[in-house]
Amino acid sequence: MTRLYGREWTRRELEARVGRIEQLAGVQPFVMREGPEAGQEVFRVRTGSGLSYWVHPGKGMDISLAEFCGIPVSWSAANGDPHAAYFRDEGNHWLHTASGGLLMTCGLSQAGAAGRDEYGAYGLHGQIHHTPARQASYQAEWQGNEYEFRLRGVIEETSIFGHKLRLTRTITSRLGENSLLLNDCVENAGFTPAPHLMLYHFNFGFPLLAEDTRIVLPESSCAPRDDDMEISRIDEWQAPDHRFKEQVYYHEPLERQTYICAQISSPSFPVPGLSSSSGGLTVELKWDQRTLPRLVQWRMPGAGEHVLGLEPSNCWTRGRAEERGAHSLKLLEPGEAVHYEIELKFKTS
Template sequence: MRLYGRNWTRRELEARIGQIGQIGGIRRMTLTEGKEAGTELVRVRTGAGLAFDIVPSKGMDVSLAEAWGSPISWQSPNGDVHPMHYEPEGAGWLRTASGGLLMTCGLAHVGAASDDASGSYGLHGRAHHTPARHICLREEWVGDELEWSVSGTVEESSLFGSRLKLTREYSGRLGDNRIAIRDRVENVGFRPAPHMMLYHFNFGFPLLDEQTAIRFPSARCEARDAQAPLDRHSTWESPAAEASEAVYYHHLREEAADTDGMAEASLHQPSFPMGDAARPVTVRLRWSADTLPMLVQWRMPGAGEHVLGLEPSNCKVEGRAAEADRGGPLLLPPGSSVIYKLELIVT
């Protein structure tokens, strides 16, 4: 294992500690106050500087994420609200959305509230507010490497409606500031099921400030709204109370995928704080370009809502009815599934 600037064997480390949790690992806990009461967290510490909270109570999403003690994620003013407070109609999602490193939008609907022949769909769907089950935590030595994983399933079903099942696994190694995410969404019903999926990654201060360089994969960029200037999507600015959001669609070109089929966007902060010191830090977000052919960018430099969303997706964010007008959404046949792969790497 590579840790603290040198290589260690398992026995060399074990001779120096009482338990591996002294260095890093995974730990399960439950919040107890206010609207967060009852929300379950799984805290992951890589031992190399990256720490983050997986939230089984909310779609197996990720709330606070930190690197060397400073946040890289943006947290909403709502906190990690328990899903019992969720209001699914219209834009009620905004009252209980946690922000954090990752909010899953889907599984049947993404984007603006929408109606179609199958019913009404609130903003961004139900996945972020659906508790997971079959939670499994694993720490296992493989030679001199300690591997960890956290997995669970999220089900979105309706009597006489569609039945979609998400199986998610986070995995990595102690000493490595890398999170691998593997999702499998399956239609476990007996009729074709519309499926929309968007990974709402939220980055904030101090990773995000006026010095931050934002890099995108090779893509054709399109603004959702005519008034959003295309020349500002790769820059950032200080907070302004009067700022308004802008959304951009990055349609991936064929050359955007590397030899592993992954596209990549990144944020580079040349002066990321680590206590009283600072050094350059880069956060790289990678995803499977074949199943997530679009990167949605949410740009919100407001005061108190100072956040950049980088959102690999299989759809746009104008809602299910608008997606149908464009020939979508993706239709999963009965018994079929789709695999999504993502990685977050901090260096």
């Protein structure tokens, strides 16, 4: 059964009430036409119960704008969503073409600060956010009485005489549900061991972020990235401050269970049809800590850059050379694969 508009429906009951199911929800392909975005194909997903989001096959099958009942929950960078052709993989140039949005994937052989190691120079956060997908496709079909949307793409990070890493991504949502499930498989398609750093850069913004917003993190050991950074206010938010310097915190969850979660609770989020005293919106991010044992928190309540990043990862953000020096660098053996699963839910009270 599908729960929609406050009641349960069968497939035939819903089909009897519409000419096409896309009246209620669906996946629509678009081509962007203007500015640095021109030429990109994108998929817009509508679940019919409030959640909608845009998936970019041309940028690693990452997710840009996400909305709940037409109101944004993600943060959009000043860059917009530039075509991957503008990307330069040196130093911090990633910052000029990164989209922001709900999800920017950082990897596959590098995440975090730019640097150099025995493999050569590498840029900030790696290449995968700026790599177009092959075999990009979507399906929208009934599974019994549930209507399911699945988007799939294959993104490869390769070079002659270098690494050959392949990411196969599937994003799934259902009619009537305000959630999405991300399933990733990263495999080493080469014949030598390859470094593998993976960080899921989820970005949340106004009006989900307000002065009354509270962040609930899993019980963790916590350390600031920088020595001059105090551990303070990590569970709350504040008004924009143009003088603010970004804060990055490293959390190692202490819970020994398969799935752990973090929550952002925004009592004043303006959900249409609900009063301000009804509890607003809560966003829950849940992931499998067997493959993503770390959480990076990017706290940036500046002006313009007004964003909270919650980033499940298998690394910190100091870059590949630092991970190797700390003996924490993940290596994928030839033919080895690792699976990642992350679920995002949006809930009203």
